[in-house]
Amino acid sequence: MRTDTAQPVRLSDYRAPDYLIEAVDLDIKLHLNATHVRARLSVRPNPLGRPGAPLVLDGDGLKAAMVLLDGVALDLGANALSPDRLTLSEPPRTAFELTIDTLVDPSANTQLMGLYRSGSAYCTQCEAEGFRRITYFLDRPDVLSVYTTRIEAEKAQAPVLLGNGNLVESGDITGSTRHYAIWHDPHPKPCYLFALVGGDLGSIHDRFTTTSGRNVELGIYVEHGKETRVAYAMDALKRCMRWDEEAFGREYDLDVFNIVAVSDFNMGAMENKGLNIFNDKYVLALPQTATDLDYAHIEGVIAHEYFHNWTGNRITCRDWFQLCLKEGLTVFRDQEFSSDQRSRPVKRIADVRTLRAAQFPEDSGPLAHNVRPETYLEINNFYTPTIYEKGAEVIRMLKALIGAEAFRKGMDLYFDRCDGMAATVEDFIACFAKVAGRDLTHFMRWYTQAGTPALSVSSDYDADAKTFTLTLAQSTAPTPGQPAKLPLVIPVALGLVGADGDLPLTTKAPDEDGGASAHECASGVFELTTASRRIVFHTVAERPAPSVLRGFSAPVKLDLDSNADDLLTLAERDSDLFNRWQAIQTLATRLLTTSVGAIRAGGLPKPDTRFAEALGGVLGAFASDPAFTAQAISLPTEADIAREIGRDVDLDAIHMARRELRRSVGAQLQPRLLSAYEALSNDAPYSPDARSAGARALRNAALDLICAGDARTGADIAMRQFQSAHNMTEQFGALAVLSMVAGDQREQALDAFYRTHASDPLVIDKWFALQALIPETETYERVRGLMEHHAFTYANPNRLRSLIGSFAANLTQFHAADGRGYDLIASVVMEIDSRNPQVAARLLGAFRTWRSMEAGRQAHAQLALKRVAATQGLSADVRDIVDRSLNLLTKERATDTLDSFRSRFSPRPAR
Numbered sequence: 001m002r003t004d005t006a007q008p009v010r011l012s013d014y015r016a017p018d019y020l021i022e023a024v025d026l027d028i029k030l031h032l033n034a035t036h037v038r039a040r041l042s043v044r045p046n047p048l049g050r051p052g053a054p055l056v057l058d059g060d061g062l063k064a065a066m067v068l069l070d071g072v073a074l075d076l077g078a079n080a081l082s083p084d085r086l087t088l089s090e091p092p093r094t095a096f097e098l099t100i101d102t103l104v105d106p107s108a109n110t111q112l113m114g115l116y117r118s119g120s121a122y123c124t125q126c127e128a129e130g131f132r133r134i135t136y137f138l139d140r141p142d143v144l145s146v147y148t149t150r151i152e153a154e155k156a157q158a159p160v161l162l163g164n165g166n167l168v169e170s171g172d173i174t175g176s177t178r179h180y181a182i183w184h185d186p187h188p189k190p191c192y193l194f195a196l197v198g199g200d201l202g203s204i205h206d207r208f209t210t211t212s213g214r215n216v217e218l219g220i221y222v223e224h225g226k227e228t229r230v231a232y233a234m235d236a237l238k239r240c241m242r243w244d245e246e247a248f249g250r251e252y253d254l255d256v257f258n259i260v261a262v263s264d265f266n267m268g269a270m271e272n273k274g275l276n277i278f279n280d281k282y283v284l285a286l287p288q289t290a291t292d293l294d295y296a297h298i299e300g301v302i303a304h305e306y307f308h309n310w311t312g313n314r315i316t317c318r319d320w321f322q323l324c325l326k327e328g329l330t331v332f333r334d335q336e337f338s339s340d341q342r343s344r345p346v347k348r349i350a351d352v353r354t355l356r357a358a359q360f361p362e363d364s365g366p367l368a369h370n371v372r373p374e375t376y377l378e379i380n381n382f383y384t385p386t387i388y389e390k391g392a393e394v395i396r397m398l399k400a401l402i403g404a405e406a407f408r409k410g411m412d413l414y415f416d417r418c419d420g421m422a423a424t425v426e427d428f429i430a431c432f433a434k435v436a437g438r439d440l441t442h443f444m445r446w447y448t449q450a451g452t453p454a455l456s457v458s459s460d461y462d463a464d465a466k467t468f469t470l471t472l473a474q475s476t477a478p479t480p481g482q483p484a485k486l487p488l489v490i491p492v493a494l495g496l497v498g499a500d501g502d503l504p505l506t507t508k509a510p511d512e513d514g515g516a517s518a519h520e521c522a523s524g525v526f527e528l529t530t531a532s533r534r535i536v537f538h539t540v541a542e543r544p545a546p547s548v549l550r551g552f553s554a555p556v557k558l559d560l561d562s563n564a565d566d567l568l569t570l571a572e573r574d575s576d577l578f579n580r581w582q583a584i585q586t587l588a589t590r591l592l593t594t595s596v597g598a599i600r601a602g603g604l605p606k607p608d609t610r611f612a613e614a615l616g617g618v619l620g621a622f623a624s625d626p627a628f629t630a631q632a633i634s635l636p637t638e639a640d641i642a643r644e645i646g647r648d649v650d651l652d653a654i655h656m657a658r659r660e661l662r663r664s665v666g667a668q669l670q671p672r673l674l675s676a677y678e679a680l681s682n683d684a685p686y687s688p689d690a691r692s693a694g695a696r697a698l699r700n701a702a703l704d705l706i707c708a709g710d711a712r713t714g715a716d717i718a719m720r721q722f723q724s725a726h727n728m729t730e731q732f733g734a735l736a737v738l739s740m741v742a743g744d745q746r747e748q749a750l751d752a753f754y755r756t757h758a759s760d761p762l763v764i765d766k767w768f769a770l771q772a773l774i775p776e777t778e779t780y781e782r783v784r785g786l787m788e789h790h791a792f793t794y795a796n797p798n799r800l801r802s803l804i805g806s807f808a809a810n811l812t813q814f815h816a817a818d819g820r821g822y823d824l825i826a827s828v829v830m831e832i833d834s835r836n837p838q839v840a841a842r843l844l845g846a847f848r849t850w851r852s853m854e855a856g857r858q859a860h861a862q863l864a865l866k867r868v869a870a871t872q873g874l875s876a877d878v879r880d881i882v883d884r885s886l887n888l889l890t891k892e893r894a895t896d897t898l899d900s901f902r903s904r905f906s907p908r909p910a911r
Ligand SMILES: [Zn+2]
Pocket: 304, 308, 326, 327, 330
């Protein structure tokens, strides 16, 4: 395990590798505790590197049995060969072959990085730096090699042997109980894309023919007995393969594409070339075990990993600082796929909810970092919402700025120009600058400046002149290490909504004060490139409601001076569905923040019947778009309100204000909610399609509000739904509503749910998660009790996230005023750190908003963090997060580390 002596890696220190490894021949003999790995590396000096430089290969806790240089054994002392490094101080000046034998213990690998056991199977995870736990290597993404992998195992234990690329040969080993398979991947790739699987697995198979006629064998491998649960994943795979051909002109490039689902996995899934390995949560689904949301996630994750074949694998990253190049872009691509398969506005609303819930708090707290970071201590900690979700938003803005046609041309040029390369963000952006004929230097600031910009918009209508003036202004608050911020290029999609809908946008020439270009008026996308801009619209016959940031055209915090009437107009008739939804959210957020103020001043919030009526209006139109209506009647979360308040946050007051608003809305709309609920009941067989899922989502959202308004009526209906449900969406939706009402009914339903699904780990994860999320003070004791439950384990990341991760997401209880929630999470982090540092560090990220809390909570959070910080022998992962959370900036710490360790450790090679 890398511990807290890790040293910072900096983008500015990047240097091309001194050596290249053109071919890798692996011979891997799988054994439970002593897997023998022989790696034959064809190495040659890199013409771009330093002639005669030492060759330094990375390792991580390795044991080398033997090292041969061109067939001759090397006698390497401890200086040249350690568990973390293999150094040849004077390697040959011409091409040579290095053969390295290592022994690894997959059964003892609890970090789930490198080669490990999940259930009864062998599998691997190499991104970001897991390959160095299998053999010594130049473990960096800009070293691309052609891999041939021979895998050997006990035939009874691992009848299925899978590798990257195409199967070349397989057979039994005569006179032995073992067998082997040889896989060859013709596409050069970095080692983080290496994978193998060996196990006794069930599978289903299908095939796909690409546009140019290549026949591809598709396989999905799962634990025996789960084969019936992969039909939807297979269907999603074929749909996304076709979509990538149509939307981006990208075809698949091997004869096989395999997916393996494993139950012990740190992340969601991994895009290894031709052999994707998945957390089984994102593969397995049956109507009785998976909710509509699970189905949507499966579709999205299958697509994401598949799309990486071009954005990530064929074109990879030069270094880990460019991680957003593959992740942000691929998230954008999977979002587009899901939008085309489902409802575009509903998908957009869901994605923006995720961005605001996960990325905005990161961007405004101690863990804020650029979409392209400039330094890191532990790269595992940079698989963040900023890299993924904000990275995707940056691509979306690029498309809005240059237009869909130029965007597609730019992508074509990127695929053409950078295929087979390890590229940078600059390489990528240069393609769009070229096709659009536009300087994108200013746009690059989105990659180099952290923090969420605030966009404030004020408006003025001149009835005599018939002009409507909008003044846009941007600013970004300081983030760690970046005290001063510069203006960004912000695409602001605008509309003016009048009594009969959208008004035409007319302005004067752009060189006149307040003018805009004809292109801006036609596209509705206006560019804010300076600190502020005034736009004057002419011949505006009536005072319009400004619809700003349509479709959420930029990842900013919008501060709009619209009054309640404007917002009600938008909620009713904005042609942009996203902004219709947003108007309702803004109205609710304003009511709630006012209520929180009243509660903290010792008063009570006043009910607002106008708001409930507006929601009722949306509900009235439910039949035309149930999925949208479900989103529209779901009020902002506690986290949304906490974020809006921003500082001195009191979560108990927020919870009370929200509960009160939901109570009054639910009570006022009860008859209409009940009739919508009844009208949406449906006995047709389950189908996961978007329309059916939308109807179920709205029915559950209506039930939730009914229960908020009248707990007894709501709980009775929920109990009936729970008992008669035909699918998991209905059953779990009802259970979620019941979980909010304390009493016997809740406990009975929870027990019944457990008994029904006890043998199904993915469903039991839901059972743990739901209980950990109950916003009551008793939840702390409930969670402590569940930690003793025989089905709970620290070893499985899904289970850990379901109970402990959900509790950390339970805002009122994790941030309990007495600090016990903080203590619980800190204790679990310390408990699991030595076993699985990646998961521990991720859990500790729950503290990212601690500085926005009121003083009492801040003090408790700081104490808990300091307790973690004082622990000896922390992993590099947790050390990095805890230091940054306490604002021990990387720079200060880095200097510190260098000074105290320089004498004892020779410096790491620059990367
Ligand atoms: Zn990805």
